[in-house]
Amino acid sequence: MHVFNSIYPDVPLRDVTMTEQVFESLRKRPDDIVLTDGPSGKSMTAAAFIDQVQRLAGGLAQQGFGKGDVLAILAPNMPDFCVVFHAITYAGGTITTLNPSYTAPEITHQLKDSGAKALFTVPALCNAAEAAISGTSVEDLFVVGEDSYTDLFGTALTAQISVDLDHDTVVLPYSSGTTGLPKGVMLSHRNMVVNVDQSISALDFQPGEVTAAFLPFFHIYGLNVLMNTHLTGGGGLVTMPRFDLEMFLRISQDHKARRMWIAPPVALALAKHPMVDDYDLSALELVFCAAAPLGAALSEAVADRLKCRCVQGYGMTELAPVSHAVPVGTTRHGAAGISAPNTLCRIVDIETGDDLGADGEGELWIKGPQVMLGYLNNPTSTAETITQDGWLRTGDIAKIGADGFMTITDRLKELIKYKGFQVAPAELEAVLVGMDGVTDAAVIGSPDPEAGELPIAYIVATEDGPSDAAIRAHFSDNLASYKQLHRIERVSEIPKSASGKILRRLLRDQLVQQSH
CATH class of the missing domain: 3.30.300.30 (ANL, C-terminal domain)
Known part of the structure; x- marks a missing residue:
């Protein structure tokens, strides 16, 4: 077996839940503004966030929700999304995140498959939510901003409800379905916590970073790399309910963003849209692109226009999500980076199953503490994806150079x-x-x-x-x-x-x- 090791020292596996990890950081800076609603400008301090999470968690516990219960959220990016998310996890529950653009039948499928008992949503999505819950296990519909939501806040829950960090599912996002129907990805507290620590280390996250958060929180990239990493790492977020280039550029300018977190479609806009020239982005040091391959030419075009580094990372929902990133101070256009701390890789020949060495091209296999528990209600897909000794078959074709840099060449099934x-x-x-x-x-x-x-x-x-x-x-x-x-x-x-x-x-x- 040929294994590629990370150049980074391992990060410790800390015995804390996801919300305890976030609270550790926030308690050190109670007066810092950590969440701002982009459209309205309404903001929330670290102390206010902790208070709201604990009171909502207390209300959930008083309503009988707790360990083992799945609750769902159908909402765009907004500060209340973060409150609901961490209140559920603090109360010991599992949260499944839904795409706000889903139709009622798509919502129904996920609610049924996940076994959700309650659904949080916003007024604009009430009609779809109400139509979707019929025939599911959902008994309660809570609407942010209305009495059903505000009345839920109760006596503060001052301690995390006990959970099994390694085996209890805390987050249940659904894979994007690019090569098939979406599957529930079971992620533990351990998966999520260690990946935030891996990301802070590998991505050179610095305290004080504020960014425009348009990448959806229902997706693992927005959820763990933006929301949890910024809250844990000493940063802040200005939430955007959807991508709007003007708002994105204005927030980046006004908050002197050091970093942009983007996906390839936004890279195209940054490279080619004339509006970009109307904003002062001189504080920008790094554009980080993930979620899909970014060609070297487009990466170079973004870097040249914005006068900063443009780098890629790699990950997937099943990895909570980060496994690779281009190191600090390095630019390698077209490459997805080197493996994060605690992360082992193999390149396996898709025809023979043999391990390949440096520069060999085959399927990328990954092993580390961020690898998911498995797919919900789908043991067959789980067995096809994770080997008995814990290697996750990514389904992506890649090669790793002698210097450890990994490049994705394509999706195996594509x-x-x-x-x-x-x-x-x-x-x-x-x-x-x-x-x-x-x-x-x-x-x-x-x-x-x-x-x-x-x-x-x-x-x-x-x-x-x-x-x-x-x-x-x-x-x-x-x-x-x-x-x-x-x-x-x-x-x-x-x-x-x-x-x-x-x-x-x-x-x-x-x-x-x-x-x-």
């Missing part, structure tokens, strides 16, 4: 097989968005009886963007013959999850419908 050659969609997409006038792109394989699959591209382009002929000529000049596009479709937008991943299955579904 590889296009063209006449026996493996074509990586991410590589072709990086070439496309690197062209002037192309603002977004996605590449999938179209079934073909002779070739197996043909690479086809969906692109979003400006009016003065390149013609199909110009794109084909550019590909001919830059990529091997088997990587050429066999069809180019122009669309108004690329379907993506809230975390920025391309939903290729939706494009494949469109192909099937068009063929009938």
Whole structure:
């Protein structure tokens, strides 16, 4: 077995819950503003946050909610999201986070699968929430800002309800479903706590960092890397209910943000949108991009325009989520970084199952204390993803250099097989968005009886963007013959999850419908 070790010293495995970890930091700075609602400007100090969490947790306990109970939240990013989240975990419960853009049937599926007993939401989503809870285990609907929510606050719970840090599920997010239906990912307090500590170490998080938090808290990237890392690491958040470029830039300017946390679609805007020039972003040192591959050309374009470093990280919901990041003071465009503390990696040949050494290309396997407990109600998928000795098969194709830098080349299940050659969609997409006038792109394989699959591209382009002929000529000049596009479709937008991943299955579904 060839194992790649982290260059970082291990972080200690601390025997605290997720909320105890956050409280440890907040009690040292009670008067600091830690949460601000972007649209209204309403803010909350560390002391006020602790008070609200403890009183809401006390109210939940008085209502009979506690250890083993699953409660759900359907809400956009807002300070109250953070309060609800930590009140549930402090009361010993499990929280499942729902995408606010879900339809009622999608909400119902997650509520049923998770076994949620209560649902927190906001007035704007009440209709969908009320329609969704019928036929589920949900008995109580609490609406933030209304009496059902405010009346829930009770006598403060002054101590964490006892839980098993290693075996109790505390967070139950659902995977994005880029290659299948969403699955409940069971994460323990240990998973979440250690990954915050790993992230603070690997990502050079510094006290005082304030950032615009648009990455959704219902997704693990926004939840643990933004919300919990900033609260634990001495920082603050200005929440945004959805991404709005003007608000994002204004918050970054006004709060002198040292760092931006983004996904690739925002990188495109930062590199190409004229509005960026209207804001003073001189305090910016780092743009950190994750959730999907970021091509080297686009990464360089962001760095050049903003006069800062632009780096990638890698992770997944099943890893709580961080496993890799580009180290402090280093720039490696196109690379996903080196492994975080306590994190071991292997590269496994997808044909033979053999371990590969430096620069070998195969499936990335990861082992560490951040690896999930498994998939809820899905032992088959759990066994397919986690080996008996604890290695998580990521499903991503990668290679690790002799210096420890890992580069993702593509998703295993998204590889296009063209006449026996493996074509990586991410590589072709990086070439496309690197062209002037192309603002977004996605590449999938179209079934073909002779070739197996043909690479086809969906692109979003400006009016003065390149013609199909110009794109084909550019590909001919830059990529091997088997990587050429066999069809180019122009669309108004690329379907993506809230975390920025391309939903290729939706494009494949469109192909099937068009063929009938």
